[in-house]
Amino acid sequence: MRPSGRSQDTMREVRIEMDYTKHAKGSVLISVGDTRVLCTCSVEDKVPPFLNHTNQGWITAEYGMLPAATHSRSAREAARGKQTGRTVEIQRLIGRSLRSIVNPSLLGTRTFLIDCDVIQADGGTRTASITGGFLALCSAIVKLMDKKLLPVSPLLDCVAATSVGMINGAACLDLDYREDSRAEVDMNLVMTGAGRYVEIQGTGEKGAFGEEQLQEMKQLGQVGIRRLIEIQRSILEARGELEHLFPRPPQ
Numbered sequence: 001m002r003p004s005g006r007s008q009d010t011m012r013e014v015r016i017e018m019d020y021t022k023h024a025k026g027s028v029l030i031s032v033g034d035t036r037v038l039c040t041c042s043v044e045d046k047v048p049p050f051l052n053h054t055n056q057g058w059i060t061a062e063y064g065m066l067p068a069a070t071h072s073r074s075a076r077e078a079a080r081g082k083q084t085g086r087t088v089e090i091q092r093l094i095g096r097s098l099r100s101i102v103n104p105s106l107l108g109t110r111t112f113l114i115d116c117d118v119i120q121a122d123g124g125t126r127t128a129s130i131t132g133g134f135l136a137l138c139s140a141i142v143k144l145m146d147k148k149l150l151p152v153s154p155l156l157d158c159v160a161a162t163s164v165g166m167i168n169g170a171a172c173l174d175l176d177y178r179e180d181s182r183a184e185v186d187m188n189l190v191m192t193g194a195g196r197y198v199e200i201q202g203t204g205e206k207g208a209f210g211e212e213q214l215q216e217m218k219q220l221g222q223v224g225i226r227r228l229i230e231i232q233r234s235i236l237e238a239r240g241e242l243e244h245l246f247p248r249p250p251q
Helices: 085-099 125-146 211-238
Strands: 014-018 026-032 035-044 058-065 111-120 159-167 170-173 185-192 197-204
Touching: 014 125, 014 211, 026 125, 035 125, 058 085, 058 125, 085 111, 085 125, 085 159, 085 197, 111 125, 125 159, 125 185, 125 211, 159 211, 170 211, 185 211, 197 211
Parallel strands: 058 111
Antiparallel strands: 014 026, 026 035, 035 111, 159 170, 159 185, 185 197
């Protein structure tokens, strides 16, 4: 039995509140168990220098944890004057994940900035950021389309992420902090709605792992991501935005 009482293939409760803040083009508060991340999307009418004169847009991300997001207060990285390697790695992962499901030539010469701020951390902050960040991006795209600033939706598919791991030799889905800290293998999966992989991050924390364990974790992760994408699509459908964003079936 897992510390939470969940079965191996059961995710934590997922709660999503859209339009959580007033001024961002898109904003989402996503809660996965006790992990809570505020994802906002801002839009700038410019692109990085390397995209000048290419008629393409860009999506990038920034990630951070509030000082009291964990049991003991951590100093703000701005106070240290430098981001940690973990922060840089995570925000690059979020940006790659969201760029994987858009046609950049349909974004216009704009940059969509996804800010993911962890309010409370209990494992899976990077995966929650990707899942919530996608919905914040959707909100911003709808607003631009409503204002005729985007003629068509640039979205090709949904994207979501979850964690899996081996604990006492058993594959478990959606690890919380207690599980993550003692897992023999820790893995994060990012996938599209069509079931294509964007990223697989897997680490043997206490030794090597075999092909059978890898396949078991991948299959379990697929189950979780399909559930997350169902949640995303049901939210967009309830808001009347799904067909607006995906006039064609997702690729």
